[in-house]
Amino acid sequence: MTVETLVPFDEALTRYDPVMGLEIHIELNTATKMFCGCPTEFGAEPNTQVCPVCLALPGALPVVNAKAVESAIRMGLALNCSIAEWCRFARKNYFYPDMPKNFQTSQYDEPIAFDGYVDVEVDGETFRIDIERAHMEEDTGKALHVGGSTGRIHGADFSLVDYNRAGIPLIEIVTRTIEVPPEKAPAVARAYVSYVRDLIGGLGVSDVRMDQGSLRADVNLSLKPKGSTTLGTRSETKNVNSFRSVERAVRFEISRHAGILDAGGKVVQETRHFQEDTGTTLSGREKSDADDYRYFPEPDLAPVSPSREWVEELRATLPEPPAVRRARLQADWGFSDLDMRDTIGAGALDLIVETVGAGTTPQAAKKWWLGEMARRANETGRDLDALGITPAQVAEIQGLIDAKRINDKLARSVFDGVIAGEGTPEEVVVARKLEVVSDDGALGAAVDRAIEADPDAAAKIRAGNQGVAGALIGAVMKEMRGQADAGRVRELILEKLS
C-alpha cells in the first residue's frame, strides 16, 4: 500500500473545488421482505428468516411487497419528488456470494421517485440539495469472514453467509451533484445525511439507525482545479456509519485527492472504506468503467403503477417536515436559536416535546433534559432516550417540585431512584422519604438551633444584612438532609431575627 501525501484541508481548498454526490441507503422497517413473506427482524439467528424466494432456490419467483411501495412513495413525497405513474424493476447482474440470485432486483432507468430536493441548514445558511431519484431495491445477504486478523476476506480461513438480510427492502436516495462553498462541503454533507435521517424517521418507514446499518451513506467525491469546469475522477466511500464520519470522510477525501493531484498523479475510480478510528479511508474494490451490470427489465415482476388517488392520499397524510416542525416548536416554546440548536444537537427535541405534552413547561423540560439528563448521558456514554427514564416521569417529577413536595435538589435523588428501577417518582419519594418538610414546628426548632450555632450570622441579619441568611438556610438544610422547604426556612429565619 502506498503512503499518500495529504494536503491540509484549508490548503487544498485554495487550489481545488470539491464536487460531491451522496447516496443514502435506507432499510425499510416493513414486517416482511421486498419480494417474499419472510420476516425482517434485526438480529435473528443466521439463516432463520429465509425461504425459497430470498434464497433464490430454482423456480422461486418474487412478488412485490405493497407496503414497501407505499413506504417508497411516502419517502419520495417527503423528498419533494415526483412519483412515477408507471415504473419497473430491473435486474442488476453481477456475481457475489452473498447475493443469492447473483443479480440484485433494483430499479434502473425507471425509479419510483425522481426530481426532488431538500433544504438543509448549516450555521444559519440554507443549502438546497437536489435529489435525482429515490428507487426501490433489495438488500443482499451478509458475509462473515472467519479467521485472519482483519475480518476481511483476505487471510480468512473460511466465510459464512447469512441470508436473513437478503431481500430486505431498501430505498436508495441519490443526490445530483452538490456544489457548495468549498469550506462548507463537509458540514453540508453531514447536515444532509442528518436531515434525511430525521425526515425519514419522522415518516416511520425505517428505524434509520446508522449503527445497525438501516441507514448507510456513501460519499462520492471528486476535485476540480479552481476555475476548471471538467469534473475530476471520483472516489466512492461506502457505508459511512455516523454523521460525524460523513463530515470527516469528506474532509479526508479532499485532502487525499489534493495530495494525489498536487503530485501530478491520477485519482483512481474506486470504492473506499472509512476507518472510524483514524478518520481515514482505505482502498477497497477498484471500480472501472468496464463494470457492466447488464441491466434489463425484471421479467418476473409486473410493473408498478401507483394510482394518482393513492399518491395524493399518501401525500395528505405526510407529517410536517422537520424544518417546519422545528420552527413551529421554537416559536411555541419561545426558545432562542441557541437553545434550539443545543436541543437538536443533544437529540432532545422529541423528548422535550413529549415532556411538555405530559404537562410541563418547555423551560422546565429543557432544564432537565439539557442539564441533569445530558450530564448523566455523558457520564454513562448513553443516549438520552436510553437512560431509563421517560419524558412522562420527568414531567411527573417536575410536578412534584411545582407542588412543593420536593425541591430541585431532592429531585436528583428521585431521578436516581427511578433510573435504578425503584418505581414511579411518587413511589421513590415515599420509599426514600424525600418529601420536603414545611411543618413550622420542626422547621422552627431547626432554625433556632442554627441561630444558636452561628451567633455572628444572626447578629448580621438582625443588623439588616439579609444576604447572610443563606448561611443559616444552608445549615438548616444540612440538618434536615435537604428536605426542608427552603422558602419557608428563609421566612422563619427573618421572622425570628427581625
Place this chain on the structure above:
Amino acid sequence: MSTDLTRKTADELARSLSAKEVSSVEVTQALVDRIGAVDGAIHAFLHVDAEGALATAADIDDRRAKGEQLSYLAGVPIAVKDVLATRGMPTTCGSKILDGWIPPYDATVTAKIKAAGLPILGKTNMDEFAMGSSTEHSAYGPTHNPWDTTRIPGGSGGGSAAAVAAFEAPLAIGTDTGGSIRQPGALTGTVGVKPTYGGVSRYGLVAMASSLDQAGPVTRTVLDAALLHELIAGHDPMDSTSIPDAVPAVVAAARRADVKGLKIGIVRELGGEGFQPGVEARFTEAVELLTSAGAEVVEVSIPSISYALGAYYLVMPSEASSNLAKFDAMRYGVRVPPAGVDDPSAEQVMASSRDAGFGSEVKRRIILGTYALSSGYYDAYYGSAQKVRTILARDFDAAFADVDVLVSPTSPTTAYPLGDKLDDPLAMYLGDIATIPANLVGIPGLSLPVGLAAEDGLPVGLQFLAPQKADDRLYNAAAALEQLLEQKWGGTLLSQAPELEATR
C-alpha cells in the same frame, strides 16, 4: 388387463376409477410396470417414484372407498417434466449442476397436482434447462422417439412427450418456452398445449426465459389436455405475472368440438420453403377436413414472423443468462473445486463449478445472452428484440381481428435421427420456427397429431393458435378435428405406433 390400462386415456381412467371398476393402485402399478418394461429403450424418465406414486394411489383408493369427494382426475397417474420443483423428489432440469438436488418446496403446478390426488410417476427427461429442440442436450443422455427409437422425440420436453406416446403415462406436464411442448407433441403423435402466458403459474418452474416460459399439458387426446389444463391453471399470488382472470372453460370447449362457422386462418409465412412435403401434405388434408366440417378457411399474412426467430434467440438467452446466474455452487447443486488451485477464491469455485456443471448448449446461450445485454449492445440486440415482440403482437392482433384461430404445421419436419443436428445449433433452432411466435406474444397454442408423413411414416402435428386468454377456442377446434381424424383412422394415431419391445 395391465396393457389395457396403460392404453386408456385419462378421461377413460377417471371414469373407470370413479365407477370403481378399477383402482388407482392397479392403474399406477400397470404404468410402473410399463415404465420398467420399455423405458430402457425410451429413457423418458430421469427419476421414477414408484413407491410414492403407489402410496398416493392407495391413499386415493382409500378416500374414494370412504366416499370422499375427489377431483375428477384423482388417481390418474401423471409424469412431470424435471424442470418443475417437486418437494422431496429430485429435480435436475436435465443438468449436472443440479445432480441430486431435492427441492424443499413444490412448484404451484406440482402442488395442484398433489392436491388433486394424481400419483406422480416421476420426472421426465429434457434438454438441459430446457435448452434444445431434441432432448439430446440432457446431461443424462437423450430420450428416444417411441415411433422410431433411432430418432429424437423433439425437445426440450422430449421426455414428457415420449412418456405419453410410449404409454408410460396417460398425462404429463411439459413446459414451452419456444415450442417445447408443441414440437415434441408433433414429433411423437401426442397433444401438446402451451396455455396463454400467465394462465398457469410459473412458481417453481425453473426459469429458462421468464417472459416466455409456460407450463402446459401433454396428453393423448384433446379432452385429456383440457382436463389437465383446468387442473393446473388459475391465478397464483406467488407469480406476479399470473393472470388474475378466471380460467377459460377449456373442458366444455373440448366437449363441444364444433367448427361450424369458425373462421380459420392459415399463416402464409409458416409453410412452404423449409417445410417437409409430407408434413405439408398432412397439414393440407387436415385443413380440408376442417372445411368439410363447416369451418371457413382463409390465408392470412403475419409478415413480422420472419423476425421472430431472431428476436427469440436474443430474448431467450438474455433472460437465461441472468436466470442461470443463481447456479453458483454456493447454496445448492454440485460444487467442483478448480483443479490445481490450493486456496481457491469464491469466484474460482463458482467458475469451475459452472464449467463442470453446465453443458455446451447452456454455455452457448449464457454467452449469447451476456453479450446481448452488455452495455453498448443492449439497444441493438435486446432492445430491438423487444420491439419485434411489440410489432409481432400487433400483427397477430390484426390477424385475429379477421379469424378466430390460426393454423400451421407445428414443426417444419418430422423427427430426425439422433445426432443429426447436434453439431449444427442453427439448424436445430429452425425446428421451432412455427412455435416461437406464440411465446413471443404470449398467445396460446395447441399441437394436434394429424397423421403420418408419407416419406418416413412419422407423426405430423398441426398447430392451432388463438388470441390471449382464448385458450378455449383451441380446444374446441382441435377436438372437432380430432373427432374427424379418428373417424377416418378408426382410432387414435398413437394406436398405429409400433409395439415397443420390452427391454427387460
